[in-house]
Amino acid sequence: MTSADSIQLRVSRYRPDTDAGPHWQEYEVPLRKEWTVLDGLNHVKNEVDTTLSFRWSCRMGICGSCGMNIEGEPKLTCATFLSDYAPGPVTIEPLANFPVIRDLVVDLSDFMAKLPRVKPWIIGAEDHSQVEPDVEFLQTPGQLDAYRQFSMCINCMLCYAACPVYGLDPEFIGPAAIALAERYDLDSRDHGTSQRLDVLGAHDGVWACTFVGECTKVCPKHVDPASAIQRYKLKTALHTVKAFLLPRGAR
Amino acid sequence: MTDLRTYKPRISTWWWTRKRSYTVFVLRELSSVFIAWFVVYLILFVYAVGQSETAYRNFLDWASAPWVIALNVLALLFVLLHTVTWFSLTPQAMVVRIDDWKVPAFHILAGQYTGLVVVSLFVLWLVTL
Ligand code: SF4
Ligand code: FES
Numbered sequence: 001m002t003s004a005d006s007i008q009l010r011v012s013r014y015r016p017d018t019d020a021g022p023h024w025q026e027y028e029v030p031l032r033k034e035w036t037v038l039d040g041l042n043h044v045k046n047e048v049d050t051t052l053s054f055r056w057s058c059r060m061g062i063c064g065s066c067g068m069n070i071e072g073e074p075k076l077t078c079a080t081f082l083s084d085y086a087p088g089p090v091t092i093e094p095l096a097n098f099p100v101i102r103d104l105v106v107d108l109s110d111f112m113a114k115l116p117r118v119k120p121w122i123i124g125a126e127d128h129s130q131v132e133p134d135v136e137f138l139q140t141p142g143q144l145d146a147y148r149q150f151s152m153c154i155n156c157m158l159c160y161a162a163c164p165v166y167g168l169d170p171e172f173i174g175p176a177a178i179a180l181a182e183r184y185d186l187d188s189r190d191h192g193t194s195q196r197l198d199v200l201g202a203h204d205g206v207w208a209c210t211f212v213g214e215c216t217k218v219c220p221k222h223v224d225p226a227s228a229i230q231r232y233k234l235k236t237a238l239h240t241v242k243a244f245l246l247p248r249g250a251r
Numbered sequence: 252m253t254d255l256r257t258y259k260p261r262i263s264t265w266w267w268t269r270k271r272s273y274t275v276f277v278l279r280e281l282s283s284v285f286i287a288w289f290v291v292y293l294i295l296f297v298y299a300v301g302q303s304e305t306a307y308r309n310f311l312d313w314a315s316a317p318w319v320i321a322l323n324v325l326a327l328l329f330v331l332l333h334t335v336t337w338f339s340l341t342p343q344a345m346v347v348r349i350d351d352w353k354v355p356a357f358h359i360l361a362g363q364y365t366g367l368v369v370v371s372l373f374v375l376w377l378v379t380l
Contacts, residue, residue, distance in 0.1 A: 016256035072269065099257035107257055146348070164273060167262050211340060212276045230344030 007031040007082055008089035009040055011052065013103050022100065025049075026089065031082055037092065038066050038077040041104075054104035061220060064156030068104050069093040074161035074218045095161040097170075108157060114173050115155075117199050118181035123192030143188040150183035150228060152221040159215035159225050165208055172208040173200070175215035175225030182228035185235075193235075201236040209233075275336065282333035285326035292323070338363045 006028050014022040027048055029040040038056055045052050056066040059078040066077045071091055082090065098106035159175035166172050181196045200206050209229045216226040267277040299310035313319060341363060342356035 014258060016258075021258055022260070096260070099255070099259045101255055101257050107255060145353075164262075164266055167266070210276075210280065211344075212273065213340065213343070214270075214272060216343070217272070224343065227343040227346065230340075231346060234344065 005031055007040070007086055009037075009044065010089045010091045011041075011044075011104070012091075012093040013052070014100055015051075016102055029082075031086060031088075033083055035082050036078050037068070037070055037075070037080045037082055037090065040082050040090075041077065041092070052104075053102045062154060064154035067095050067156045067158050067161065069096050069161060074158035076156060076158070076220050079220060095157055097161050097163065097167040098157070106157075110170065111155070111157060111160065111174065111177070114177050115180070117173070118177050118196055119192055119199075120177075120180040120184055122184060122187060122190045123195060125191045137189045139188055146188070147183050147186035150179050150186065150223055153179055153183070153223050154221055156220065158218045158220060159223075162214040162218040164212055164214070165210060169204075169208060171204040173205055175209075175229065176223075178206060178209075178232060179223050179225040179228040182232060194239075197236055197239055200232055201239070206232040206236060275332075278329070279333055279336050282329040285329040286333065288322070288326050289330065334367070 007030075009027045009029055011025050011027060012022045013019070013025045027040075027044045029035075029043045029048075032039075035043075036059075038059055041052065041054055042056075045054075054066070054068070054077075056078060057063040059066070061076055061079045064076075067074060068077050069075070069092070070077065070080055071085065072093075074095060077092075082088075092104065094100045094104045094106045098108065098110070101107050153176055155176060157176070160166050163172075163175055166174050178200060181200055184190045185193045185196060206229050209226075211226065211230060213226045216224045219225065267273040296310060296314075299306040338360060342359045345359060347354040347359065
């Protein structure tokens, strides 16, 4: 059945206990103006096929758990409208570049292991002169503005799914992790830049990136990881030059 | 942790044909080969000039062979592609802040193209001198 008030979802299915690999399954769902792809999937789950697995939580672009590849493009399914794909069908696949656990659910443990390596938290000055508990850390709007964009990341992993470098070389620490490193580096309260440089200057760090720029294009939060990575390259390069030219104390 | 039986789809060799932006990226990477060619060409040219007038004439004869011209035109196209795409990426890589003011991308781009024009004019003046 295909009619103007319904649309077909072409969903990638995989059940690890019975399937050798993924296969397609089609579902027909109502096409409503205000329905997102996630609403379509929830309709299937509630009314048609309870075995379908996928992740979601906030359904308002905040939690970052509903990322999937829609028509080959990484998208937040709660922010992607079915009507934009009318008359259909709409292909729905798990996020690219990640191992698939079941149906549309991917395994993110790789990112979970990488994230703490870039130390995404505020690192105080070594002499602790600035971390008195009763001291307020004032920041001008300009100082906030320097890193604000990078603090908007919701860890949705769309950028990893769009990145061919990560797809071909999973060692690459990846766009969001680097953007988060930059978020703390640019924070006027942070003193951790050199610690992060050690991690990001390594072979699986920023230099693995060849500036495809897709991470920035797919990011639903306008984080611009590509910019963070290139700025880091500049920083690591300068750091190396300085280490080469200047005596130890002056760096 | 329980053992996960996951599958990971393989990336096809032709992944870069799937999307226009991927294709442009691969072409941009490929352009480095042509840039290397221009470097070789320039070295050959300077070498011939340094040798003798006959060597220089021979070089000119060789350089006007149709295949060399075709190769150079192709290389020029790739170098232009490289320049334009690379320029347009620079504002992302270089964020210039003057106090709290972020220099807009447009200014950075304009600066690059101005630089390109100035250098080109200088080279033109140099060779037509
Ligand atoms: S940088 Fe953007 S695309 Fe990447 S995880 Fe963060 S919010 Fe998602
Ligand atoms: S469900 Fe939370 S971002 Fe989509």
